[in-house]
Amino acid sequence: MKNQLRIPPLLWIAVLAISAPLFAHHGNAAYDTEKSLNVKGTVTGYVWANPHVFVKVDVKDESGSVAHWIVEAQNPVSMMQIGWSKDTFKPGDEVEIDAMPAKNGNPVAFLGSSSPTATRRRIVINGKQFQP
């Protein structure tokens, strides 16, 4: 079971030095802040709620097997302040999201800081760069 939850080969893992301050409600002890990966797939759900908003993404690998990913953001008020809304994602959207991976290899990634002054991570929705 555990192996199925490993990062599928289709995900490109780029090692990036992230120097921006990270302000997270729950901290980032569980995430590898030194790495960034690209979650590419189809949105199956979007939870716009406290404490943190998250996007559910089905990621298919070359063999056609599907991994259920979650991309975690911050709370809805913080996300509204940087241009997100309850309608930013909808099921069926094709997305690419850069985020930091969970240390334990499970299919969860985290966007980190929602500070209005922090550098935004790359998000592509249906072929368009997300620019609020």
Add this chain to the structure above:
Amino acid sequence: MFKRGLFSAIAVFTGLTLSLSLNAQTAPPKAAGAETKPDPWNSIPPIKPAYAGRKSAPAPIRDISGIWDAAEADGGRQPSGALEHPALIKPRGQGVEGGRPDETGIMRPLPFTPAGLEALKANKPSGPSVRQVPSALANDPVDQCDPIGFPRMELFEIRTIELVQTANQVVYLNQFYGNWRVIWTDGRELPKDPEPRWNGYSVGKWVDDYTFVIETVGLNPRSWLDHAGRPHSEDLRVEERFHRIDHDNMELTVTIIDPKMYTEPWQGLSKFPLHLQPPGFDISELICSPVDMAEYNRQVGSVVATPGDQKK
């Protein structure tokens, strides 16, 4: 000569009319008289640089009413513990990785009593600080949507607050997790042996025309002081000093007085800047729903906990 001038004028006029009508065809359609008005709901506060160089009228006398925002870049969000004493070795640096048993070596250590240190160690915070643990291992009451309590509502995430002055009260409305407090200004004494409250019992008075001081007691020791798990006892006394500098700016200083836990008083916020918002500013809702929190913990928090670290 006159004729030629007339022809030229007609030509220019025709050309102008044509270009205007072409322009009208290519310009994006606009409703008659429409100007883009900002959305009056869920107002977004400006970020810190927007305040730079703004001129302000003088402060009104004995008036702190209004909607006040703690601009994000001013440090209103304090994930590593109270702004003046973050549980970090270096600012925004060493220490965020957590895993330490206590706060030895932090920048500005707190004067714990032995009982205070013991109480600190019992609290397991999930914020990025020296004692951080993965969220699935934390025992932060706020992670279950227990009330954030006072003064944590000012020492964790102070965002936007509204202050309303009446003849005998100051009503304090705090956006973060939807808290309200009543600060009595009718001259009553604080209670001697209060039934504990999450937000305590508060009285306030003007110490000069621009400084309003609030004393709060009777605070429930189940709440933490901040996101780094700093404890308090039922004897905690908090002093808030709201000092209005001018019409648009106010400073907040929060002093923690709890001899059971700390050998001397300490400041969680010191002259922390608050910025007045326009009267129509609509504070967006930031409520903790236990059901949503449980769902988040099930789908996200517990999934990223290190294997073997799961709560037994």
